[in-house]
Amino acid sequence: MSVYTEVGRDELIAFIGEYAVGNLIDYQGISAGIENTNYFVTTDQGEFVLTLFEQHEFAELDYFLEVMTFFFKHGIPSAHPAEDKQGNYLKSLCGRPAALVMRLAGHTVDELATLGQCEAIGDMLAQMHLAGQKFKHRRATQRGADWRESIAETLLPHMSAEQADMLKAELAFQRHYSDLELPWGVTHSDLFRDNALFIDNELQGIIDFYFACDEFLIYDLAVAVNDWCINEQGLIDIERYHRLMNAYLQRRELNEAEQSNWNLVCRAAALRFWLSRLQDQLFPREGEMTQIKNPDAFLKILQQHRHNPLSLNTLQNA
Incomplete structure (x- = not known):
């Protein structure tokens, strides 16, 4: 969430006037975040988040709003x-597709996650x-x-020789990712x-379901582990990892194929965010308020998965 498109007060007043949300x-x-333009909006009837979509066209945005509505219900x-x-969820503002979303209570986790937060996630x-198995709409991952x-291929010329060699080796290791036969469905x-x-x-x-898509369910789990379970050194903390994984496994067990490919999928999730953050760093987009996150954080996690794979053997339901 950043601000790439500035919205004037008069433009916003006209926009929310099309909703029954007050003045x-x-x-x-x-x-916070990096993909879309976002504003907190306060009216005399409540608080909302306004999102202007910078990367998506109108035709593809109904899917994300359907995902949010499905999970809410x-x-x-x-x-x-x-x-x-x-009765429309999606509208146009400043030449961008836009949606007004109810603002939830609470705050994002800006520091390291607590054990209780890892368990809750x-x-x-x-x-x-489990609920998402009933969701009927389909969207391939982007x-x-x-x-x-x-x-x-775009980033390799900008890397050191050491990083380029590691990236090539990692892509080779993951080359059969798309051929895996693992449980899949709608994922955040x-x-x-x-x-x-x-x-x-x-x-x-x-919040922020705008990367939702069909993916392996353990990919979604790996994305969460790679961010929620880190310690002060930016590496996966085993106690946080156990709390998050055990809470997940009490509701949904991993089958044999998921267990066998856990390291590969953890590495794929780390690689995805290392590359996307490196892309943002090397080819930044202009915006009034933008946040470019450090790609080295996920390079470090990827290297940890390469050299010290996370075990499933010590978890309660593995």
Whole structure:
């Protein structure tokens, strides 16, 4: 979440006037995240998040709003898009597709996650994966194996020889990723600490479903592990890992194929975010308020998975 497109007050007043959400009191840009333009919006009837989509066309955005509505209706604490007076979720603002979403209570986890927060995320992610088996809409991932190989070709000339050699070796190791036969379904695929809201250790909601897609369910789990379970050194902390994984496994067990390919999928998840952050660093987009996250954080996690694979043997339901 950043601000690439500036929205004027008069433009916003006209926009929210098409909803039954009251009169505008205040709004402010959100600098966290990196993909879309986001504002906190306060009216005399409530608080909302306004998102202007910088990377997606109108035709593909209905899917994301359907995902959010589906999970909301199935008991997953997720932000629900507001309907305008004609019943539409999606509109246009400043030449961009835009949606107004109910703002949830709580705060993102800006520091290291607590053990209780790791447990809550593991439990909720399993609930999402189970509920999501009933979701009928399909969307292929936009950041899968093909994307990883394609963006690697763009980035390789900008890397040191050592990093380039490692990347080539990693792509070779992951070359059969798309051929794996693993349980799949709708996934969040970006469930980082800045995409969940907490009050202390109590999960209030999951936000930012704009990378949702069909993927292996353990890929979604690996994305969460790679972010929620890190320690002060930026490496996977075993106690946090155990708490998140055990909470997940109490609701959904991993089959043999998932267990056998756990390291490969953890590496694929780390590689995806190393490459996307490196792309953002080398080829930044202009914006009023933008945040470029350090790609080295995921390079470090990828190297940990390469040299010290996370075990499933010590978990309760492995």
